[in-house]
Amino acid sequence: MLIIQELLFVIAFGIAVYLFSRKARQIRRNILLGRDVQLNDEPAARWQNVLLLAFGQKKMFRNPLVAVLHFFVYAGFVIINIEILEIILDGILGRHRLFAPVLGGLYPVLIGCFEILAALVLIGCAIFLVRRNIVKVKRLNQHELDGWPRSDANYILITEIALMLLFLTMNTADQALQQHGHEHYMATGAFWVTGPFVSLFSGLPDGTLVAIERTCWWLHILGILAFLNYLPYSKHLHIILAFPNAYYADLRPKGKMENMPAVQKEVQLMLQPELAADAPAGDIPKFGAKDVPDLTWKNLLDAYSCTECGRCTAACPANITGKKLSPRKIMMDTRDRAEAIGAQIAKTGSFTEDGKTLLRDYITEEELRACTSCNACVQECPVSINPLHIILQLRRHLVMEESSAPQEWNMMFSNIENNMAPWKMSPDDRDKWAVEMNG
Amino acid sequence: MQIKTMAEYAASGETPEILFWVGCAGSFDQRAQKITKAFATILDKVGVRFAILGKEESCTGDPARRAGNEFIFQMMAQNNIAVLNGYEVKKIVTACPHCFNTLRNEYPELGGHYEVIHHTTYLQQLIDEGKIRMKEGGTFKGRKITYHDSCYLGRANDIYEAPRKVLEALDAELVEMKRCRSNGLCCGAGGAQMFKEEEKGTTRINFERGKEAVETGAAVIASNCPFCMTMLTDGVKEQGKEESVQVLDIAELVAQQITQQ
Numbered sequence: 006m007l008i009i010q011e012l013l014f015v016i017a018f019g020i021a022v023y024l025f026s027r028k029a030r031q032i033r034r035n036i037l038l039g040r041d042v043q044l045n046d047e048p049a050a051r052w053q054n055v056l057l058l059a060f061g062q063k064k065m066f067r068n069p070l071v072a073v074l075h076f077f078v079y080a081g082f083v084i085i086n087i088e089i090l091e092i093i094l095d096g097i098l099g100r101h102r103l104f105a106p107v108l109g110g111l112y113p114v115l116i117g118c119f120e121i122l123a124a125l126v127l128i129g130c131a132i133f134l135v136r137r138n139i140v141k142v143k144r145l146n147q148h149e150l151d152g153w154p155r156s157d158a159n160y161i162l163i164t165e166i167a168l169m170l171l172f173l174t175m176n177t178a179d180q181a182l183q184q185h186g187h188e189h190y191m192a193t194g195a196f197w198v199t200g201p202f203v204s205l206f207s208g209l210p211d212g213t214l215v216a217i218e219r220t221c222w223w224l225h226i227l228g229i230l231a232f233l234n235y236l237p238y239s240k241h242l243h244i245i246l247a248f249p250n251a252y253y254a255d256l257r258p259k260g261k262m263e264n265m266p267a268v269q270k271e272v273q274l275m276l277q278p279e280l281a282a283d284a285p286a287g288d289i290p291k292f293g294a295k296d297v298p299d300l301t302w303k304n305l306l307d308a309y310s311c312t313e314c315g316r317c318t319a320a321c322p323a324n325i326t327g328k329k330l331s332p333r334k335i336m337m338d339t340r341d342r343a344e345a346i347g348a349q350i351a352k353t354g355s356f357t358e359d360g361k362t363l364l365r366d367y368i369t370e371e372e373l374r375a376c377t378s379c380n381a382c383v384q385e386c387p388v389s390i391n392p393l394h395i396i397l398q399l400r401r402h403l404v405m406e407e408s409s410a411p412q413e414w415n416m417m418f419s420n421i422e423n424n425m426a427p428w429k430m431s432p433d434d435r436d437k438w439a440v441e442m443n444g
Numbered sequence: 445m446q447i448k449t450m451a452e453y454a455a456s457g458e459t460p461e462i463l464f465w466v467g468c469a470g471s472f473d474q475r476a477q478k479i480t481k482a483f484a485t486i487l488d489k490v491g492v493r494f495a496i497l498g499k500e501e502s503c504t505g506d507p508a509r510r511a512g513n514e515f516i517f518q519m520m521a522q523n524n525i526a527v528l529n530g531y532e533v534k535k536i537v538t539a540c541p542h543c544f545n546t547l548r549n550e551y552p553e554l555g556g557h558y559e560v561i562h563h564t565t566y567l568q569q570l571i572d573e574g575k576i577r578m579k580e581g582g583t584f585k586g587r588k589i590t591y592h593d594s595c596y597l598g599r600a601n602d603i604y605e606a607p608r609k610v611l612e613a614l615d616a617e618l619v620e621m622k623r624c625r626s627n628g629l630c631c632g633a634g635g636a637q638m639f640k641e642e643e644k645g646t647t648r649i650n651f652e653r654g655k656e657a658v659e660t661g662a663a664v665i666a667s668n669c670p671f672c673m674t675m676l677t678d679g680v681k682e683q684g685k686e687e688s689v690q691v692l693d694i695a696e697l698v699a700q701q702i703t704q705q
Contacts, residue, residue: 067627260600261549265514269554272518276526293512322630322653327646375643378510378635379595384626397510404512413640414511421516425502426468427639435466436498438477439447442484 007099014096014226021230028237032309035347038356039302044253051252054389059251064387074129078165081126082244085172088119092226102179105193117197120173124198127169130162137162144315149334154240154313161241168228173199175221178214181206185214243312247388250310253303254389259380262397268292293401296362297342300395307390308340317382317392323375330375332382332392338367339395364399373399374411445488449498450531460495462487462566463533465547467540468503469670475677476670482699483539483563489702490575494537500527504546511636518554521546525556539563539695541596541669542634548601562597564607564668564694571613582701584616589697590662591618592653592676593628594669607668610694614701619660629653631679633671654679658689665691 057063062079065072091104105112137145137158145158177199182190184207195203206214236242267290274281294300317332318324324331342363346356364370373396382392403409410418417427425432453460464487470480487494502524505517528536536558538544548560561569570576589611597603604625611618623629632642632649642648654676657665665680667673676691683689 258545258549258601260545260596262509264550264553265518268514268518269522272515272522276519276522292514320627322632322649323643323645325629326632326642326649326652328643330643371643374640375645376635377595377630377632377637377649379630380599381595381627381630384599397512400510400512401514402512405514410511410513411640414513414636417511417636417639418508418513418516421503421505421508421520425520426472427503427507428468428472430468430472432499432502435471435501436449436496438466438471438480439484439496439498442445442481443447444445 011097011099017227017230018093018096021233024234025237028234031347031351032237032242034350035343036302036305036309038298038343038346039300039305040298042301042303044255044303047256050256051254054251054254054256055248058254058387058389059248062387064385067385074132077122077125078129078133079244081122081129081169082165084122085119085126088116088172089226089229092222096226101189102191102193105191110194113194113196116176116193120176120196120198123169123172127166127173130165130169134159134162134166144319147315147318147331147333149318149331149337150313150315154337157239157241158313160235161239164228164232164235168225168232171221171225171228175218175225177202177206178218178221181209182211182214182218185211187211187215189215190218240311240313243310243388246306246310250306251389253306255303255391255394259383263394265292265401291402292405293403294395294398295364295402295406297339297346298356299402300339300363300398304339304391304395304398305343307392307395308336308343310388311336311340311390312388313337314387316385316387317390320381320385322377322379322381328372328375329369330372332396335368335372335392335395336390339363342367364402368399370403370409373403376400445484447484448495449500450495450533451498451500453495454531458493459532460493461535462492462494462561463528463531463536464494464496465536465538465540465543466496466501467538467543467670470539471501473670473674475673479539479670479673479693479695482693483695485699486567486570486576486695486702489704490570492570497527502527504543504551506542506546507636507639509546509550510634511639521551521554521556525551525554528556528558533558535559535561537561537563537566539668539670539693541594541600542671545596545600562601562603562606562668564597564610565603567694567698568606568609571610576613576698577703578613578615578698578701579703582614584614584664584697584701587616587664588619588660588662589614589616589664589666590621590657590660591624591666592621592631592657592668592672593625594667594672595628595630595634597668598628599626607666607694610698611666614697616664619662621656621660623656629656631669631672631675633669633675638671638674648679648682650675650679651682652679654681654683658683658685663689664697665689666694666697667691668694 062076065075094103095101136142176196179190180203183192274284313333315333321332350356376396378393380393420427420429424430466480469476503520505520509517536547541562544560544562591608591611630649631653665676667676673691680686680689680691
């Protein structure tokens, strides 16, 4: 009987790991659809970001109450993984509480800590469900979340609550069996959270208790393996990608826009035609971004790291004043488009024009034109996403590839070109104020 | 006062301490010209030897770049860099955070390397060095002033304290808006929005910000950017408070309080 359980576990575990790694490779391939950028300089500063922003969740603490709850869920999830290691080893080796004899008196303390964390995860997730569905916090209930994203968020929270309940129920049944002196369930002492609840179970016969304990054990670990495979299809992928995304975050001042060396060179040749003779004729470059492959791989990593929390959108001046722009939607659209292209590659082996582009089929001009480049979205994002970089690249495409700009912008462009100022003013009047002061 | 251009300094074989980069708004916008004049007056009183580029100055290219027109940006940037490098400019002070950001962060990789300082930081340095002294019991003593963080000085370049220190030196009571420092709400002008109508929405960004600023009960809204100045002035008007609430640049506040040196 035990050997069948071991075998079933190994098969389930193997399938879960195989499926997850296959999907992870697809996501990696989708991210690498983006153009290359070098983001490996200053490793010390980058590791500091990983520690502060990813591990320390520094930006979450801009809202301390939510940050503490989120930290419980995060710490619970990370630390309970140690327990999952024991569960996996138990499953493979057909043992029960493999670490208990090794750790001795420390074991119930450790499990006690896990149980406290499990309870905190449970409470945290329950409050998050209330915030989403009853209190209806604005940023968690905006249009771009209609349909799947809203369900996705609820599924995640409900699953986490279910997993924690299974874990705690399993421990309760286990302790009842220990009290009954069941040979397979070695005595570990009472656990901190579930200990007081054991009396609820102690009246049950051993057979029922073993059934409860085993069912919980199996549902818990199968649930975790299923959840692992749910991640790559879900916004919840941030629990993994937040770490590399913090490492590769832009270290330069937020006000700096990415340079376009191709345009720089072209203008240089225009201003200094004598250099043109030596200049090799290059390919005509594409200006800005129209679709996902025109963006950088970091933009795409950003999109897959987004957990749709909406802190960006809640801080966006355009969104606050009722414009269509939502930085969160920019990220969701980018991911959706990357997934659509990825699906085509998976089917046909390569990406060919499918009549759609990120610009217009996903993100409209109206959204892009509402941006004030104020960097509030970049500042707010707890996982170092930069929606502004995508917006500005799409704007570059609109203006330079399609000459699509509002009339007022076209006037501004020609004023700068002709008068060296964005307004229709004579360059001769530029120092008029000084002439007035000089009297 | 005699404001000299770089060309005039060069002609006399002299070098100024700083180049005052005026910017397009500071040069042409009637309201922003007052800020320019206030800052020039302070520099003159303190005795800083400064120059302007005068007719040789061009738009930094910031609005064109942010609207998506990299060609116009590069044309402006490369011309400006040629002029600045031609005069061997080392240190630039500007009263516009957009010019500041572009000169400081975007010109270096095009070959323009300068020490670039925003005028609020420069004023703070002059106060710290004791070069600017304020009148005793000045106009702003004990009065409520709120400060609007411009996006291009604040989030874009992480400068939050220098302007506030200048305000403290005025002995005013600084009252913060709920959204301040890195949480500051944009005035609505950045990203070339200054030069176009806002997209369709429920309200204007500057109305939202104007309301927030007025609600602090401050008599003065201090700004550090000519575009914020325009936007906030309209925002205050929309609240019907233009009689009781003034929008003033930090340089204007200092210019009112500085003693004759």
